[in-house]
Amino acid sequence: MAKIEKRSPLAPETFPDLPPIAGVRFATTEAGVRYKGRTDVMLAVLDAGTSVAGVFTRSATRSAPVLDCQAKLGGANDGPAAILVNSGNSNAFTGHHGQTSVQQITEAVARAAGVDQSRVFTASTGVIGEPLPHERIVAKLDELTEALDAARIKDAAEAIMTTDTFPKGAFARVDIDGTSVTIAGIAKGSGMIAPDMATMLVYIFTDAKVEQGALQAMLSELTDTTFNCITVDSDTSTSDSLMLCATGAAQVDATGNTAFHDALHEVMLDLAHQVVRDGEGATKFVEIRVTGAASDADAKTHALSIANSPLVKTAIAGEDPNWGRVVMAVGKSGAAADRDKLSIRFGDVLVAENGWVSPNYREEDAAAHMKGENLRIAVDIGLGTGESTVWTCDLTHGYIDINADYRS
Amino acid sequence: MAKIEKRSPLAPETFPDLPPIAGVRFATTEAGVRYKGRTDVMLAVLDAGTSVAGVFTRSATRSAPVLDCQAKLGGANDGPAAILVNSGNSNAFTGHHGQTSVQQITEAVARAAGVDQSRVFTASTGVIGEPLPHERIVAKLDELTEALDAARIKDAAEAIMTTDTFPKGAFARVDIDGTSVTIAGIAKGSGMIAPDMATMLVYIFTDAKVEQGALQAMLSELTDTTFNCITVDSDTSTSDSLMLCATGAAQVDATGNTAFHDALHEVMLDLAHQVVRDGEGATKFVEIRVTGAASDADAKTHALSIANSPLVKTAIAGEDPNWGRVVMAVGKSGAAADRDKLSIRFGDVLVAENGWVSPNYREEDAAAHMKGENLRIAVDIGLGTGESTVWTCDLTHGYIDINADYRS
Incomplete structure (x- = not known):
């Protein structure tokens, strides 16, 4: 019960030297x-x-x-x-x-x-x-x-x-x-x-x-x-x-x-x-940044839809630059989007634009970014000035181990 | 690619003998x-x-x-x-x-x-x-x-x-x-x-x-x-x-x-x-029935919140009658609920009522239901007459295998 498991691979090296706060x-x-x-x-x-x-x-x-x-x-x-x-x-x-x-x-x-x-x-x-x-x-x-x-x-x-x-x-x-x-x-x-x-x-x-x-x-x-x-x-x-x-x-x-x-x-x-x-089973720390949405609220809706998608999270776990799943998550979010105005970046790599894969995209470039521990996915909706950034982790066998295999 | 994997354990025995349709x-x-x-x-x-x-x-x-x-x-x-x-x-x-x-x-x-x-x-x-x-x-x-x-x-x-x-x-x-x-x-x-x-x-x-x-x-x-x-x-x-x-x-x-x-x-x-x-990695078929909600729409919101919760789905995979996670999913759904009016059943077993575990509840009864292949979770919200039934499956290592380990 609640034994301290192996330290997360994403943990900071040490606990910071917190100063006392008077009062x-x-x-x-x-x-x-x-x-x-x-x-x-x-x-x-x-x-x-x-x-x-x-x-x-x-x-x-x-x-x-x-x-x-x-x-x-x-x-x-x-x-x-x-x-x-x-x-x-x-x-x-x-x-x-x-x-x-x-x-x-x-x-x-x-x-x-x-x-x-x-x-x-x-x-x-x-x-x-x-x-x-x-x-x-x-x-x-x-x-x-x-x-x-x-x-x-x-x-x-x-x-x-x-x-x-x-x-x-x-x-x-x-x-x-x-x-x-x-x-x-x-x-x-x-x-x-x-x-x-x-x-x-x-x-x-x-x-x-x-x-x-x-x-x-x-x-x-x-x-x-x-x-x-x-x-x-x-x-x-x-x-x-x-x-x-x-x-x-x-x-x-x-x-x-x-x-x-x-x-x-x-x-x-x-x-x-x-x-x-310290997310359960996490092996990747992921920043999801959405810009160009119709409003800040819409941007956050899109960003959370991407961050909570089991398919996006498992693709990240598999180091797969699966931008199709990002398109899917934007599409299902309920916030405004236009397929042909979306652009998607993994790290600095422009993956998709104008409703299709970018002409200069080479999968090996995005795949190289996905091998890192700190990932960035950026989506521009192309409709307005709304923006939002959220953070999440990947969905791995570790999550299933902690939550299913581990019986009370 | 898209090879037919091992047949789902929840598959029907045979394909039905579909009659021709004139026209x-x-x-x-x-x-x-x-x-x-x-x-x-x-x-x-x-x-x-x-x-x-x-x-x-x-x-x-x-x-x-x-x-x-x-x-x-x-x-x-x-x-x-x-x-x-x-x-x-x-x-x-x-x-x-x-x-x-x-x-x-x-x-x-x-x-x-x-x-x-x-x-x-x-x-x-x-x-x-x-x-x-x-x-x-x-x-x-x-x-x-x-x-x-x-x-x-x-x-x-x-x-x-x-x-x-x-x-x-x-x-x-x-x-x-x-x-x-x-x-x-x-x-x-x-x-x-x-x-x-x-x-x-x-x-x-x-x-x-x-x-x-x-x-x-x-x-x-x-x-x-x-x-x-x-x-x-x-x-x-x-x-x-x-x-x-x-x-x-x-x-x-x-x-x-x-x-x-x-x-x-x-x-x-x-x-x-x-x-x-035929859900990816599924080993359990689960009916989620919500009654007593303020409206049918609220009932469906609660039911889908339960059905989509990774924690509920992993608990089901682990055959764990974890009713606390059902409470959590109702609480987060955004639809109307009152903690002290909820009641929860796993199969025919009354698990929780009046804001707490039911006095006669024995975990072994609910655990016995969870070992089956076809599960029923019923929640009465205790507020009105809205109702909804949804169906889902569990979240297992098989899902991660299919979606993360399996690289395009």
């Missing part, structure tokens, strides 16, 4: 929720005045912790705040028991950490439909609050993993009015994994000060071009959660600051790419 | 379009007065033959008609060359078979983006017209196969006012297959007389609950074509006849199921 401290423990011999709970406590923003799955069957977080976001933000995450059990589709677990945990965190319960956010990731043994987590809270330390963010990244093959972290520094502020984030996720409903969980922290409404708006905007532009297998979790916390400890206001916005985008994109690089 | 004759030949040593062209010639209806892919990148058929349907129907189909080359994304090929072939069929060119319909299935060597087909037309025979419908079913593992046929008889009329159809399709754009092609014939507008309306209506309710891998071909021809030779009018409508539905459903049973 936030971390602790982890082995609560034995489901896994043995590894940490499975992380607690983050945020100083008073921290702004907290979040985006969550749009699933109609979302989990109890997600519903609780959504109800609390946007409330008062004068006191300290806390985030508690467990792996091993997603507390999703657990009926009234699920709400009870969230109540018990948030109440215990509030007491142990001295945080108002309305500012305690939780997330759970792991097997679905089994009651969360919340008493195991509650029993560890005093130990956790005593161990809180700003340097333990890497421990936190490890405690929230399920069948991820590597912990995921990213950071950026920005100079604002002569003061250096830092953004650091962690993520877990590698698609969905049997027998669990895997989830994507992301926590990003900064010592900049950002007014809460502005923080939420910026997070929502940047999510659209980062985490909402990745797909491993087109399946959407019941627990996806992304939270951004600005402690303000650096004493500099980053609200409306463009450099901060860009640095946050960079951190979010880095983490999003790491999730794809 | 339609078939011939096939080896034109060597792409395959060697097998038939690859079929010609059907229909007597004067035959009503012809058709439905086609909605792909924005549909093939030249599809565009030509769509332009011709609904025209005058007093003279004879003809259908010519080749396998091995789909004549899709072939630019102006594609239209030229359709022109050359339909002109030659018109001349050889004595049919007005506006009543000659064609389809092509096979590799995409390569010019169709239409001259090889044109050269065989005299041979084909000389060989026309009402008994050769099974030959026709074989000639249109690409990597199908068995030919597909179905028939039904109906008594109308004391006269027996017959409906017989053939189909090809097993999803998409490397390096081809596989397509679904279906031809159904009847000796009943049905007015053309009524025939088209009935075909469109029945397609929605048969061929539009199957999915192998969520990828939509550029060439899907379904044609229904009523020769009227039985001298009985079936327009508006309920028994005829039901018999046609039965033939269409049988052929649609055979396509799923």
Whole structure:
């Protein structure tokens, strides 16, 4: 169960040396929720005045912790705040028991950490439909609050993993009015994994000060071009959660600051790419760029249709520059397209244009690009100025191994 | 290339003994379009007065033959008609060359078979983006017209196969006012297959007389609950074509006849199921039935979300009654759902209800159902009266073998 499999071939060489963020401290423990011999709970406590923003799955069957977080976001933000995450059990589709677990945990965190319960956010990731043994987590809270330390963010990244093959972290520094502020984030996720409903969980922290409404708006905007532009297998979790916390400890206001916005985008994109690089069975990291669509929304529809097509993904796994399948995916997407105006590139190789294969196309050129680990497929629709970029991975025997052969 | 692989484990035992349909004759030949040593062209010639209806892919990148058929349907129907189909080359994304090929072939069929060119319909299935060597087909037309025979419908079913593992046929008889009329159809399709754009092609014939507008309306209506309710891998071909021809030779009018409508539905459903049973790598045939949705459209959205989910399909391959993934697929579909009103059955086993696993559920019961070859997953949304049934197959290593490991 959820043993760490062989590290993804697309993993970064090392975990980045994440700097501590003033105003936030971390602790982890082995609560034995489901896994043995590894940490499975992380607690983050945020100083008073921290702004907290979040985006969550749009699933109609979302989990109890997600519903609780959504109800609390946007409330008062004068006191300290806390985030508690467990792996091993997603507390999703657990009926009234699920709400009870969230109540018990948030109440215990509030007491142990001295945080108002309305500012305690939780997330759970792991097997679905089994009651969360919340008493195991509650029993560890005093130990956790005593161990809180700003340097333990890497421990936190490890405690929230399920069948991820590597912990995921990213950071950026920005100079604002002569003061250096830092953004650091962690993520877990590698698609969905049997027998669990895997989830994507992301926590990003900064010592900049950002007014809460502005923080939420910026997070929502940047999510659209980062985490909402990745797909491993087109399946959407019941627990996806992304939270951004600005402690303000650096004493500099980053609200409306463009450099901060860009640095946050960079951190979010880095983490999003790491999730794809840990996609189940992935051997290729693929950028799909669509331009010339009738609108940005149409471009994203085309791009996701290509990225989610099992035939495109298996062709990539086979290193086959099968542009016919890209034509197929554009055709089926439902967004506007004109067969005779499409052009398609694999890497820098122009493959198809004017409704047919390009006259100078030589398959060996595109095939050479497909042998790489980082691939680019670009499609110009030829109708307008809409554009979108999404990222995905290939569909391999490894995916079937993880999700079919591996019985709960 | 397109060799007939090992017969699908879900294939019917034998090809049905299709009766001849008065008013339609078939011939096939080896034109060597792409395959060697097998038939690859079929010609059907229909007597004067035959009503012809058709439905086609909605792909924005549909093939030249599809565009030509769509332009011709609904025209005058007093003279004879003809259908010519080749396998091995789909004549899709072939630019102006594609239209030229359709022109050359339909002109030659018109001349050889004595049919007005506006009543000659064609389809092509096979590799995409390569010019169709239409001259090889044109050269065989005299041979084909000389060989026309009402008994050769099974030959026709074989000639249109690409990597199908068995030919597909179905028939039904109906008594109308004391006269027996017959409906017989053939189909090809097993999803998409490397390096081809596989397509679904279906031809159904009847000796009943049905007015053309009524025939088209009935075909469109029945397609929605048969061929539009199957999915192998969520990828939509550029060439899907379904044609229904009523020769009227039985001298009985079936327009508006309920028994005829039901018999046609039965033939269409049988052929649609055979396509799923030949799904690439399939080892399980799965019915997904959704009831209690806010509308029929919502029910179909949920059902297709379940049927297309890679995680549901891999769980089925692993014989895992993973109802959590069904919850996930309902949640992501975008149609209305309420976690606490869902109920889920695997076979006759009630698995989940009231937002959690059913109190009497024993996993061994559901696991026993999953070991079968024909599976049923039923979901009641608990919101309304909308319902829909779709059919799919599992996602196995065989699919990856066919589509990734098998290089063009």
